[in-house]
Amino acid sequence: MKKKNIRIFESIGALGEFSLKWLTSRIKEVPDNEFFTVALSGGTTPKQLFEYIALHGKDSINWNKILFFWVDERCVPPDSSESNYRMTRLSLLNKLNIPENHVFRMFGEVEPKEEALRYSRILLENVSLANDFPRFDLVLLGLGEDGHTASIFRGNTQLFQSRQFCEAVKHPQTSQQRITLTGNVINNASEIAFIVTGHSKTEIISNVLNKHDTVYPASLVVPVHGHLTWLLDKEAVPSKI
Ligand code: 6PG
Secondary structure (H helix, E strand, O other), X not given: OOOOEEEEEOOHHHHHHHHHHHHHHHHHOOOOOOOEEEEEOOXXXXXXXXXXXXXXXXXXXXXXXXXXXXXXXXXXXXXXXXXXXHHHHHHOHHHOOOOHHHEOOOOOOOOHHHHHHHHHHHHHHHOOEEOOEEOOOEEEEOOOOOOOEOOEOOOOHHHHOOOOOEEEEEOOOOOOEEEEEOHHHHHOOOEEEEEEOOHHHHXXXXXXXXXXXXXXXXXXXXXXXXXXXXXXXXXXXXXOO
């Protein structure tokens, strides 16, 4: 088992400060004729991180160097309060001068299976390939209390064997349709960062980080060649880790 890279922060602000510093230095390394590709997750924790970065990072990063993709999307219109795209727009993108052609939205408003195919083509055209899969420079993941990540839920871990880049799935409780990157794309990334905050996540963090219980999709996030880092606030850390 690869050594776990776990960083624990006093607050989401400290986590945001670390993340911003890392991103700032990483973007400076991107060659002139290349871009940094990032796939973003939805959820309240990513939202807090985006708000921090938009507030403190506007002038420290060359935002033109970044291409924005999504890890997953709810199958709702882009102006829906449930849309990950809308959340990212409001908390991050609208506050920065991001060229429109650098934002690759998953179309939550179209037929899910068609969108999964369309988005797979978008990845093929805009993200470098490695081992036959798109290799993102960074994939940012949240962690649900039930151990899901992206929109890969318990009982759906065959999505880590899928040869597709994206698939249309259904939320097991709400039956909400979603589009998600598959496990092979997530694990192909150069950097994978889980951001997890709040006391409600201590049990799932323990099950995933201590027990490596593969019933939880998050336990199946194991980078093929890249690095996996867990960014936790102290509230989310179980007594033993
Ligand atoms: C989604 C996300 C999902 C989220 C986790 C964590 O579309 O809901 O992609 O994977 O990141 O559920 O969400 P919270 O940070 O809100 O707990």
